[in-house]
Amino acid sequence: MRINLVNRMAASSFKVESGIQLIARLTKKLTNIKFYPHLFPSGLKPGEVIELIHNEDMPICLITDIICTALLPTNLGGAESGVLIFNCSGNFNFSKLVTSMRQKIKSYTKTLDEMEVDDLIAKQFNNLFVVDIHDATQFYTTIYNLENVLLEHTNITMVMFDNIAAFYWSEQGFKIMKIDTYLKKVLSKIQNVTKEHKVIVLYSKPHYFNSSKDAMESLEACYELPSLDGVNYRISVSYDRDSIYLANVKSYNMQQEKRFCINEEQVTWI
Amino acid sequence: MQKLKQVNHAALTDDILKKLSQSRIATILEFLQEDTEKLSIITKLSLSDILTIRSHIFDKYSAPLINGATLLKRIKTKKKFLQTGIESLDLVLNGGIPVGHITEFCGLAESGKTQLSFQIAINCVKETGGTILFIDTKGDFSAIRIQKVLEAEQLSHKEMAIIMHKIKVVHIWTMDEIIELLQKIKNKTLAFDNLCLLIVDSLPCLMLQYLGDDNKIGLALLNTFVNYCRFIANDMEIGIICINLQTRWVDQDISDLEEDEKDRSTSVIKEIAYVEKRNRCLGNYWRYVPAVVLLLEKSQPFESDGKHICSHITVKLNSERENKSCNLLLNAIGVTSCIE
Numbered sequence: 001m002r003i004n005l006v007n008r009m010a011a012s013s014f015k016v017e018s019g020i021q022l023i024a025r026l027t028k029k030l031t032n033i034k035f036y037p038h039l040f041p042s043g044l045k046p047g048e049v050i051e052l053i054h055n056e057d058m059p060i061c062l063i064t065d066i067i068c069t070a071l072l073p074t075n076l077g078g079a080e081s082g083v084l085i086f087n088c089s090g091n092f093n094f095s096k097l098v099t100s101m102r103q104k105i106k107s108y109t110k111t112l113d114e115m116e117v118d119d120l121i122a123k124q125f126n127n128l129f130v131v132d133i134h135d136a137t138q139f140y141t142t143i144y145n146l147e148n149v150l151l152e153h154t155n156i157t158m159v160m161f162d163n164i165a166a167f168y169w170s171e172q173g174f175k176i177m178k179i180d181t182y183l184k185k186v187l188s189k190i191q192n193v194t195k196e197h198k199v200i201v202l203y204s205k206p207h208y209f210n211s212s213k214d215a216m217e218s219l220e221a222c223y224e225l226p227s228l229d230g231v232n233y234r235i236s237v238s239y240d241r242d243s244i245y246l247a248n249v250k251s252y253n254m255q256q257e258k259r260f261c262i263n264e265e266q267v268t269w270i
Numbered sequence: 271m272q273k274l275k276q277v278n279h280a281a282l283t284d285d286i287l288k289k290l291s292q293s294r295i296a297t298i299l300e301f302l303q304e305d306t307e308k309l310s311i312i313t314k315l316s317l318s319d320i321l322t323i324r325s326h327i328f329d330k331y332s333a334p335l336i337n338g339a340t341l342l343k344r345i346k347t348k349k350k351f352l353q354t355g356i357e358s359l360d361l362v363l364n365g366g367i368p369v370g371h372i373t374e375f376c377g378l379a380e381s382g383k384t385q386l387s388f389q390i391a392i393n394c395v396k397e398t399g400g401t402i403l404f405i406d407t408k409g410d411f412s413a414i415r416i417q418k419v420l421e422a423e424q425l426s427h428k429e430m431a432i433i434m435h436k437i438k439v440v441h442i443w444t445m446d447e448i449i450e451l452l453q454k455i456k457n458k459t460l461a462f463d464n465l466c467l468l469i470v471d472s473l474p475c476l477m478l479q480y481l482g483d484d485n486k487i488g489l490a491l492l493n494t495f496v497n498y499c500r501f502i503a504n505d506m507e508i509g510i511i512c513i514n515l516q517t518r519w520v521d522q523d524i525s526d527l528e529e530d531e532k533d534r535s536t537s538v539i540k541e542i543a544y545v546e547k548r549n550r551c552l553g554n555y556w557r558y559v560p561a562v563v564l565l566l567e568k569s570q571p572f573e574s575d576g577k578h579i580c581s582h583i584t585v586k587l588n589s590e591r592e593n594k595s596c597n598l599l600l601n602a603i604g605v606t607s608c609i610e
Contacts, residue, residue, distance in 0.1 A: 090371065094341055130336045
C-alpha cells in the first residue's frame with residue numbers, strides 16, 4: 001500500500017533531483033547576461049553555446065577582449081562574471097589579458113593611479129580560472145571534473161575552450177571519426193556536465209575544422225534555446241582588408257556582419 | 271586515450287577490469303562517461319568505491335585548476351622571451367623567441383633557416399649559459415659550420431669548446447623516435463642541465479613519409495608531438511623552434527582564365543597569366559599550432575667585404591597582419607642585423 005502511494009506520487013507530481021541538480025538550482029545564475037553587445041546585441045542566456053570560427057591569423061586580441069569584458073566590473077562596461085579557460089592550444093597570452101584589462105580600466109576611469117589599477121586587476125583576476133590541457137586524456141578527465149569545479153566556484157558563468165579541435169588528430173586511429181561527429185560528441189560531453197550549472201560555453205575552432213568544404217553555409221542552423229550538441233551563436237572571423245577584420249555573427253533569428261580593427265593590441269569595433 | 275588498467279587503483283583488480291572490458295569499458299573516458307550506478311552493478315563494487323575511483327582518476331589525470339592570483343604571479347615572474355642576440359630580429363619578435371610556445375621558421379630550401387637557428391643557438395648559450403637541444407632530422411648537422419661562426423667571433427678555444435659543449439645534438443629519423451625522446455624529457459628520464467631552447471631541424475623531413483596517407487597516421491603523430499612540445503615548453507619554460515619548409519609552384523591565375531572565357535566571345539586573345547604560389551608544408555592542422563611564424567626569404571648572393579659571399583634574409587612575422595619584418599645579413603660566418 002505504502003509502496004503504491006510512493007510510486008503514484010513519484011509518477012504524478014514529484015520530480016526527483018540529484019544533489020548536484022539541487023545545488024545548481026539553488027545557486028541559479030542570472031537569467032540574461034548583458035555582455036559584449038557588438039557580437040551579442042540581445043545578451044546571452046545561461047547555458048548558451050557560442051562557436052567562434054577563425055583563420056590561423058585571427059588576432060588573439062578578440063578572444064582576449066571577450067574574456068576581459070566578461071571579467072571587468074559592470075560599471076566599467078564588463079559583465080563581472082567568473083571565467084574558466086581551457087587552454088588547449090597553448091597560444092592564449094595571459095600577459096596580453098593583463099595589458100588589455102589595464103587599458104580598458106584606464107579608458108573608463110581616469111582618476112585611478114597605477115597601484116589602484118593593479119589592485120583592481122588583481123581583484124578581477126580572482127574570477128579567472130585556467131586549466132592547461134596537454135593531451136586528450138587530460139582534456140576529457142578535466143571536462144568530467146568540471147562538475148566538481150563548478151560546484152566549488154559558483155561564480156563561474158562562462159567556460160571557454162581554446163581551441164576545441166586541439167586533440168582531434170591524436171585521438172584518431174586507423175578509423176577516422178568525421179570532424180562534425182567528433183565536435184558534436186565533445187560538445188555533448190561538455191554540456192552533459194555543465195547543463196545543470198547553466199554556464200555559457202564558448203569555444204573556438206579553426207576554419208578548416210569542418211566535415212564539409214562549403215564552410216558556413218552548410219553548417220547546422222543555430223538553436224533558439226540551449227540544447228544538447230547544438231550552438232546558439234556562430235561567429236566566423238576573417239581578415240577583410242586594410243587591417244580590418246570581419247566577424248560574421250549568426251543566431252537563430254539574425255545574421256549580421258561586424259567589422260573591427262586592432263589598435264595597439266586592442267579591439268576597436270567599427 | 272589511456273586504458274583503465276593504467277589508473278592503478280587498488281579497487282580496479284584484474285577481475286573488475288575484465289568485467290568492465292566485457293561491458294566495453296576499457297578506457298578512462300568510457301569509465302567516466304558511464305553512469306555510476308551502472309558501473310556499480312557491472313563491477314559489484316559499492317557506489318562509494320566507484321566514486322572513489324572517479325575521484326582518483328580526477329586527481330591523477332585532470333589538469334590542476336590555476337586561479338587568477340597564481341596566474342598573475344606567474345605572469346610577473348615567468349620568463350617571457352629568449353633573446354636571439356640579433357637586435358632587429360628581437361624587435362620583430364617583440365622581445366625574442368617566445369618561451370612556453372612553439373615558433374616556426376619557414377622558408378624555401380636554402381633560405382637560411384638552419385644557419386639562423388645555429389646563430390640563435392650560439393647566442394642563447396652565450397646569453398643564458400643554458401643548454402640547447404638540437405634535433406637533427408636531416409642528418410646534416412655540421413659542427414664545422416658552428417665552429418666557423420665562433421671563430422669569426424674571435425673566441426678562444428676554451429670558450430668555443432664550452433659553447434659547443436652546450437649545444438647537444440640528437441639525430442632522429444622517425445616521428446616515433448622524436449615522440450619517444452620528448453616523452454623521456456617530459457618524464458624527466460632524460461634531463462639536460464638548464465635546457466633553454468629546443469630546435470627541430472626539420473619537421474617536414476619526418477612527416478613527408480606520411481604524405482598522402484589515407485589513415486592520417488602522420489597527423490596523429492604530429493598532434494602527439496605538438497602535445498609533448500607544448501607541455502615541455504610550458505613546464506620547463508623553454509622556447510621551441512620548429513623548422514618548416516616552404517614549397518613553391520607556378521600556377522595559372524584562375525581569374526584570368528575566367529576572363530579569357532568572356533574574352534573569347536569578343537575574339538580578343540589574352541595571354542594566360544602565371545603566378546608563383548607558395549605554401550607552408552605540414553598542412554592545415556599545423557597552420558594553427560605555432561604561436562609565431564617567421565618567414566625567411568633570401569636575396570641573391572653578393573660579395574660584401576671582398577671576403578664573404580653574403581645574402582640578405584628578410585624575416586617576416588606571419589602571425590599578425592602588421593607585416594613586421596627585418597633584414598639580416600647571412601653568410602658562412604653567421605647571421606647578424608643588417609646595417610642599412
